Amino acid sequence: MSKPVRVGICGLGTVGSGTFNVLTRNAESIAARAQGAVEISMVGARRDNPDCELGSTRLSRDIFDVVRDPEVDIVVELIGGTTVAKDLMTEALQNGKHVVTANKALIAEFGNELFALAEQNNVVIRYEAAVAGGIPIIKALREGLAGNRIEWLAGIINGTGNFILSEMREKGRDFADVLAEAQALGYAEADPTFDVEGIDAAHKLVILASLAFGMPLQFSSVFAEGITKLTPQDVEYAEELGYRIKHLGVAKQNGEGVELRVHPTLIPEARLLANVNGVKNAVLVEGDAVGPTLYYGAGAGAEPTASAVVADIVDLARELSAGQQCRVPALGYVTSELKDLPIVPMARVTTAWYLRMEAEDKPGVLSEIASIFSEQGISIEALIQKAPAEGETRVPLIMLTNKAIQGNVDTAVAAIESLESISGEVTRIRVEALDG
Amino acid sequence: MSKPVRVGICGLGTVGSGTFNVLTRNAESIAARAQGAVEISMVGARRDNPDCELGSTRLSRDIFDVVRDPEVDIVVELIGGTTVAKDLMTEALQNGKHVVTANKALIAEFGNELFALAEQNNVVIRYEAAVAGGIPIIKALREGLAGNRIEWLAGIINGTGNFILSEMREKGRDFADVLAEAQALGYAEADPTFDVEGIDAAHKLVILASLAFGMPLQFSSVFAEGITKLTPQDVEYAEELGYRIKHLGVAKQNGEGVELRVHPTLIPEARLLANVNGVKNAVLVEGDAVGPTLYYGAGAGAEPTASAVVADIVDLARELSAGQQCRVPALGYVTSELKDLPIVPMARVTTAWYLRMEAEDKPGVLSEIASIFSEQGISIEALIQKAPAEGETRVPLIMLTNKAIQGNVDTAVAAIESLESISGEVTRIRVEALDG
Ligand SMILES: NC(=O)c1ccc[n+]([C@@H]2O[C@H](COP(=O)([O-])OP(=O)(O)OC[C@H]3O[C@@H](n4cnc5c(N)ncnc54)[C@H](OP(=O)(O)O)[C@@H]3O)[C@@H](O)[C@H]2O)c1
Ligand SMILES: NC(=O)c1ccc[n+]([C@@H]2O[C@H](COP(=O)([O-])OP(=O)(O)OC[C@H]3O[C@@H](n4cnc5c(N)ncnc54)[C@H](OP(=O)(O)O)[C@@H]3O)[C@@H](O)[C@H]2O)c1
Numbered sequence: 001m002s003k004p005v006r007v008g009i010c011g012l013g014t015v016g017s018g019t020f021n022v023l024t025r026n027a028e029s030i031a032a033r034a035q036g037a038v039e040i041s042m043v044g045a046r047r048d049n050p051d052c053e054l055g056s057t058r059l060s061r062d063i064f065d066v067v068r069d070p071e072v073d074i075v076v077e078l079i080g081g082t083t084v085a086k087d088l089m090t091e092a093l094q095n096g097k098h099v100v101t102a103n104k105a106l107i108a109e110f111g112n113e114l115f116a117l118a119e120q121n122n123v124v125i126r127y128e129a130a131v132a133g134g135i136p137i138i139k140a141l142r143e144g145l146a147g148n149r150i151e152w153l154a155g156i157i158n159g160t161g162n163f164i165l166s167e168m169r170e171k172g173r174d175f176a177d178v179l180a181e182a183q184a185l186g187y188a189e190a191d192p193t194f195d196v197e198g199i200d201a202a203h204k205l206v207i208l209a210s211l212a213f214g215m216p217l218q219f220s221s222v223f224a225e226g227i228t229k230l231t232p233q234d235v236e237y238a239e240e241l242g243y244r245i246k247h248l249g250v251a252k253q254n255g256e257g258v259e260l261r262v263h264p265t266l267i268p269e270a271r272l273l274a275n276v277n278g279v280k281n282a283v284l285v286e287g288d289a290v291g292p293t294l295y296y297g298a299g300a301g302a303e304p305t306a307s308a309v310v311a312d313i314v315d316l317a318r319e320l321s322a323g324q325q326c327r328v329p330a331l332g333y334v335t336s337e338l339k340d341l342p343i344v345p346m347a348r349v350t351t352a353w354y355l356r357m358e359a360e361d362k363p364g365v366l367s368e369i370a371s372i373f374s375e376q377g378i379s380i381e382a383l384i385q386k387a388p389a390e391g392e393t394r395v396p397l398i399m400l401t402n403k404a405i406q407g408n409v410d411t412a413v414a415a416i417e418s419l420e421s422i423s424g425e426v427t428r429i430r431v432e433a434l435d436g
Numbered sequence: 437m438s439k440p441v442r443v444g445i446c447g448l449g450t451v452g453s454g455t456f457n458v459l460t461r462n463a464e465s466i467a468a469r470a471q472g473a474v475e476i477s478m479v480g481a482r483r484d485n486p487d488c489e490l491g492s493t494r495l496s497r498d499i500f501d502v503v504r505d506p507e508v509d510i511v512v513e514l515i516g517g518t519t520v521a522k523d524l525m526t527e528a529l530q531n532g533k534h535v536v537t538a539n540k541a542l543i544a545e546f547g548n549e550l551f552a553l554a555e556q557n558n559v560v561i562r563y564e565a566a567v568a569g570g571i572p573i574i575k576a577l578r579e580g581l582a583g584n585r586i587e588w589l590a591g592i593i594n595g596t597g598n599f600i601l602s603e604m605r606e607k608g609r610d611f612a613d614v615l616a617e618a619q620a621l622g623y624a625e626a627d628p629t630f631d632v633e634g635i636d637a638a639h640k641l642v643i644l645a646s647l648a649f650g651m652p653l654q655f656s657s658v659f660a661e662g663i664t665k666l667t668p669q670d671v672e673y674a675e676e677l678g679y680r681i682k683h684l685g686v687a688k689q690n691g692e693g694v695e696l697r698v699h700p701t702l703i704p705e706a707r708l709l710a711n712v713n714g715v716k717n718a719v720l721v722e723g724d725a726v727g728p729t730l731y732y733g734a735g736a737g738a739e740p741t742a743s744a745v746v747a748d749i750v751d752l753a754r755e756l757s758a759g760q761q762c763r764v765p766a767l768g769y770v771t772s773e774l775k776d777l778p779i780v781p782m783a784r785v786t787t788a789w790y791l792r793m794e795a796e797d798k799p800g801v802l803s804e805i806a807s808i809f810s811e812q813g814i815s816i817e818a819l820i821q822k823a824p825a826e827g828e829t830r831v832p833l834i835m836l837t838n839k840a841i842q843g844n845v846d847t848a849v850a851a852i853e854s855l856e857s858i859s860g861e862v863t864r865i866r867v868e869a870l871d872g
Contacts, residue, residue: 022583022725032650032773033582035763128580134726136580144564144572146469147458147746214468272708272732282730289458290570290733290743294718296708297729307726310583318763327471327754337468 004037005317008072008097010063010088011079012045015102015129017052018302019076019309026310034314036321041071051302067092074316076309077101082109089125093117098326100312102129102305108203108219111210115330124326126312131204132157132281134304135297136311141211141285142332148287150212152252154265154434155283156276157204159299160188160195161227161247165264166277169235169244175228187279198224198247198262205249208283209260213253213341214333218260221343225263234356234427237398238266241382243354243431244274250432257342259349266354266400266431272296273434284434347407352381352431354400355413360421361388361395372415373401376408394423400431440473441753444508444533446499446524447515448481451538451565453488454738455512455745462746470750472757477507487738503528510752512745513537518545525561529553534762536748538565538741544639544655547646551766560762562748567640568593568717570740571733572747577647577721578768584723586648588688590701590870591719592712593640595735596624596631597663597683601700602713605671605680611664623715634660634683634698641685644719645696649689649777650769654696657779661699670792670863673834674702677790677818679867680710686868693778695785702790702836702867708732709870720870783843788817788867790836791849796857797824797831808851809837812844830859836867 007023009016023030023040031037043054044063060066067075067088075092077099079085085106092099093114101107107114107127118125128138132155141150156162160182167178179196182188194200202222210217227247238245243266252259267274272294276282281299286292298304319326331338359365366385373380384398401409413426443459445452459466459476467473479490480499496502503511503524511528515521518541525542528535529550537543543550543563554561564574568591577586592598596618603614615632618624630636638658646653663683674681679702688695703710708730712718717735722728734740755762767774795801802821809816820834837845849862 018725026583026585026725029585029650029769030583032769033765035765035770134723135729136576139575139580140572143751144575144747145743146750147462147466147743149462149465214465270711272711275706275708275711287570287743289454289462289739289746291737291740293571293731293733295729295731298727301727303725304727307581307583307723310725311580314582315579319760322761322763324755324760324763325758327758327760329469329471333465333468334471 002036002321004039005034005320006039006041006071006073007076007313008042008044008066008069008074009040009076009078010044010066011077012043012049012052013078014302015305015309016045016078017049018306019078020052022303022306022310030310030314034317034321036317038313038317042066042069063088064091067095067097072097073320074098074100074313076313077103082106086110089114090117093121093123096121096123098123098316099125100309100316101125101127102309104130104200104203104207108206108217111217115335118330119335124316125330126316128312129305129308131207132283133297133299133301134307135281135283135295135299136308137208137283137295138211140295141208142328145285145287145290145293146332148289151286151288152250153208153212153283153285154248154250154273154432155208156246156273156281157249157283157299158195158201158247159279159281160192161201162276163187163279164196165227165245165247168230168232169239172232172236174232175230196228197226201247201249201262205251205260205262208249209251209258210331212251212285213258214331214338215258215341216338218343221260223261223346227264230264234429237356237384238354240384241400242269243267244269245429246273248432254344256348257344259344261346261349264429266429267434271434347410349406350403351406352401352403353409354429354431356396356398356427357416358394358423359397361393362421365421368419368421369416372412376404376412378402378404378408378412438472438757440475441470441756442475442477442507442509443512443749444478444480444502444505444510445476445512445514446480446502447513448479448485448488449514450738451741451745452481452514453485454742455514456488458739458742458746466746466750470753470757472753474749474753478502478505499524500527503531503533508533509756510534510536510749512749513539518542522546525550526553529557529559532557532559534559534752535561536745536752537561537563538745540566540636540639540643544642544653547653551771554766555771560752561766562752564748565741565744567643568719569733569735569737570743571717571719571731571735572744573644573719573731574647576731577644578764581721581723581726582768584725587722587724588686589644589648589719589721590684590686590709590868591644592682592709592717593685593719593735594631594637594683595715595717596628597637598712599623599715600632601663601681601683604666604668605675608668608672610668611666632664633662637683637685637698641687641696641698644685645687645694646767648687648721649694650767650774651694651777652774654779657696659697659782663700666700670865673792673820674790676820677836678705679703680705681865682709684868690780692784693780695780697782697785700865702865703870707870783846785842786839788837788839789845790834790865790867792832792834792863793852794830794859795833797829798857801857804855804857805852808848812840812848814838814840814844814848
């Protein structure tokens with residue numbers, strides 16, 4: 001075997017310590033797979049982590065020492081964020097070091113320039129851990145499905161959000177109530193905005209979309225709608241209609257361009273994605289040759305995420321141990337072949353809809369609504385109308401529409417909301433059949 | 437970009453024509469991904485295939501012309517079987533050509549010698565399409581999960597069998613009846629033995645196991661039990677108990693060695709694998725770092741299989757276009773590091789069991805049975821006992837045991853079958869919780 005490949009780990013938090021532990025525990029099989037030893041040459045961490053026994057590994061309290069160390073071949077960036085991490089990665093690349101990272105925010109927001117910098121310096125950036133934790137979905141899109149034209153993909157790519165939705169459904173609980181529990185369990189951050197508003201999912205989605213469609217990263221173009229307004233009623237009505245509500249990231253190529261959207265979505269209960277529960281992640285990908293494929297597993301956690309980090313290290317080590325270059329482009333396509341595909345504005349996106357409204361319980365209301373829809377070319381596929389509660393004159397009306405352009409739905413909903421017989425706003429959730 | 441990588445396709449049947457068509461249709465994106473054009477330099481086929489427009493592509497009626505052609509870099513073997521295909525592959529490797537194949541029988545039975553021959557000739561064999569069609573499961577095990585110690589895997593890896601079991605469950609139909617339909621639909625061969633007796637699944641399982649555990653291929657060691665004896669009743673009773681019956685390939689590392697087994701299996705209905713229906717395939721893999729991950733998609737068909745063939749070609753092309761070597765070992769581990777792990781004999785394998793028997797409907801029978809089990813250290817976890825049909829004195833007794841060593845179950849079942857009050861044989865099906 002050849003000389004060892006030397007890794008420097010920056011950041012010794014959840015994923016950093018997981019990576020250290022997996023590389024150490026499985027060192028023997030990793031060497032057998034990588035065609036040579038993978039050594040942890042150095043760790044950069046402001047402080048110790050009790051989950052991690054560093055032993056005689058070189059340690060610096062200054063993470064920048066790692067990217068400057070002549071003995072480090074691969075820098076593993078696990079500090080997170082887009083400020084210091086960006087400086088750190090930039091310096092690592094400039095110093096001719098390959099980089100492995102789990103940092104979806106950094107890749108989604110600054111990937112284009114970082115990938116270009118890596119190319120200039122003849123090194124690569126690998127980021128399998130940045131999307132869906134331990135699931136090798138980046139590799140699947142970049143390599144395993146390389147023969148396909150990807151038509152669309154849809155994923156549960158935020159474990160916290162999926163935990164909350166699973167609990168809401170299984171136990172009929174409120175969003176706020178479950179969120180508080182998720183925070184107590186450590187599944188959700190003190191500031192849950194990134195997770196529940198879909199920002200974290202948007203970071204991941206934009207990465208998946210660029211890999212799928214061969215386009216530069218366009219984080220600012222992702223539409224993101226959170227799950228904070230979902231009610232247990234909507235979850236229950238969805239169920240009555242044969243659907244589950246999931247927080248999906250959807251990327252789709254259509255004639256006009258690419259749709260990039262994160263939003264609560266009703267999906268038929270028989271779909272595998274509908275049955276992905278708790279903190280787990282899954283991504284469904286539709287390719288023109290292969291049809292649908294799905295990838296499922298842990299989207300977060302110390303060792304699941306480390307699994308992906310180590311897979312990237314092994315990929316690199318296999319090449320480096322033979323003095324070769326890593327030949328898989330950062331986004332699967334050669335940079336010069338990436339195409340700046342137009343992003344479809346949401347008003348032009350076509351989906352089916354779940355709509356819930358409060359209506360006067362009197363004759364004629366339904367036909368008023370139906371005629372508004374019909375003007376917009378929308379038809380109603382399913383309807384739930386409940387008897388009014390004792391002493392109530394209003395009833396909830398729940399309907400599923402057929403597929404319609406969002407602009408038309410916007411117009412119809414505005415007209416419905418202005419009806420005398422309808423009180424308050426219409427609750428709207430998109431529906432995806434996920435059947436090709 | 438660099439000079440094109442030239443592919444020669446041998447065999448123009450289902451997968452051969454699919455591969456030709458995908459390479460042709462998606463040539464542009466494939467070139468953008470492979471860092472250079474992938475050209476079909478030559479096709480070898482005894483006869484034309486109407487699904488395939490060869491145009492000006494060079495064609496020979498002698499497939500051996502392809503492996504001898506100086507302009508072919510990669511030979512794609514899609515004739516199937518283990519005779520001519522083996523000669524063809526051997527000559528290709530000796531002529532310094534890389535090989536891509538979908539031939540699970542050939543890899544499972546002769547992979548060890550073929551991989552060695554490839555190494556001697558400084559070329560590689562790639563076989564993503566050999567297991568689970570278009571699902572990139574080989575890549576996941578060989579690369580995506582390379583940081584893990586794989587503990588076990590379980591897969592639905594024969595689409596024909598899964599179609600039959602899905603139909604039996606959904607429509608309460610007989611095995612023979614559904615098999616006939618599957619044959620008519622073209623899902624099952626005229627001679628269905630390979631599919632329904634688990635031989636095809638055994639071919640695939642042994643490949644997965646070698647990749648997972650880093651051992652040479654040991655096809656002759658796989659235990660295979662078919663699905664031909666399953667009855668609609670068993671399917672229904674399983675359902676009553678909260679289970680589905682699937683034909684699983686299971687590979688597991690335990691303290692004693694490796695279990696390699698294909699058999700009908702009850703799995704809890706909530707598991708994703710239990711919800712994989714029709715001709716689809718899925719593989720569940722448990723790694724020490726990542727936990728469970730699952731891979732789902734089409735296990736067969738012209739273009740789904742071609743998707744995997746083309747992915748292998750792109751992997752090769754990415755390296756070859758830069759004059760590099762392919763550095764991922766055939767079985768994920770460097771050959772010298774493969775370990776000849778012992779195979780656990782079935783009598784030593786521990787699983788839970790579903791048992792069905794015909795018992796006299798009289799007091800004391802159940803306690804006789806319970807005491808036989810108890811002597812073997814086996815306990816009963818669930819029981820279905822039906823009232824006797826009008827005029828019948830015997831009743832079906834269905835039970836689920838806890839986990840027990842098969843040898844003990846064999847002993848207990850023999851004792852039960854010799855009871856006066858039990859008629860006929862005890863029907864036995866293994867149960868896997870698939871929960872880690
Ligand atoms: N956790 C997961 O399950 C998961 C899953 C997928 C991807 N990721 C990604 O992985 C990365 C790391 O996440 P994590 O969960 O491991 O975070 P974490 O537990 O908070 O660990 C971050 C580590 O980086 C250190 N650090 C942060 N800023 C630093 C700075 N400016 N200078 C020096 N050290 C700094 C922290 O040190 P102190 O302790 O001293 O602050 C801490 O040790 C993030 O990009 C995250 O998005 C995480
Ligand atoms: N079909 C699938 O969905 C699928 C999925 C995964 C893997 N595979 C594997 O892919 C391989 C090909 O399967 P397939 O379904 O494409 O089979 P197929 O449709 O029967 O095609 C086989 C082709 O090879 C040719 N051929 C066979 N023996 C030959 C010989 N001795 N000399 C010259 N040509 C010969 C046949 O020619 P003639 O037509 O003249 O006989 C035919 O064109 C097999 O190893 C199979 O296990 C298939």
